Amino acid sequence: MKIAVTVTRVIFVICLPVLLLTAVIAGEVNCSWLYTHGFEKYDVRQSLADNGLNLSNADMAGIARGFIRYFNSNQEYINLTVQQNNKTVNLLITKKLYTSKMLRSFSRSIMKCYWSLLAIA
Numbered sequence: 001m002k003i004a005v006t007v008t009r010v011i012f013v014i015c016l017p018v019l020l021l022t023a024v025i026a027g028e029v030n031c032s033w034l035y036t037h038g039f040e041k042y043d044v045r046q047s048l049a050d051n052g053l054n055l056s057n058a059d060m061a062g063i064a065r066g067f068i069r070y071f072n073s074n075q076e077y078i079n080l081t082v083q084q085n086n087k088t089v090n091l092l093i094t095k096k097l098y099t100s101k102m103l104r105s106f107s108r109s110i111m112k113c114y115w116s117l118l119a120i121a
Contacts, residue, residue: 026107071108080092
């Protein structure tokens with residue numbers, strides 16, 4: 001009995017930091033504020049405007065939601081679109097960008113790890 005209690009404590013001590021880390025990462029992946037803040041920090045709206053695509057705050061928030069939907073879905077590639085002058089404009093067509101696929105795989109692995117550790121704890 002004493003061995004089982006000790007083993008349980010060791011597993012808990014190991015799992016708790018990993019659980020907290022995965023919870024933070026999962027929270028960041030699903031936080032639209034983080035995306036919109038990044039858009040503002042790196043002047044994404046201005047870069048798009050320089051290329052003839054003027055977007056509103058609502059459009060930028062929609063793009064952030066698009067990233068979140070992608071990371072939480074089973075889509076192989078991301079495809080972000082916005083409406084500009086009654087036309088649908090593709091922002092990203094990532095059949096050529098494999099990093100988004102890799103990032104989605106990483107975020108899904110983190111979420112699986114988080115839920116597994118939560119079940120154990």
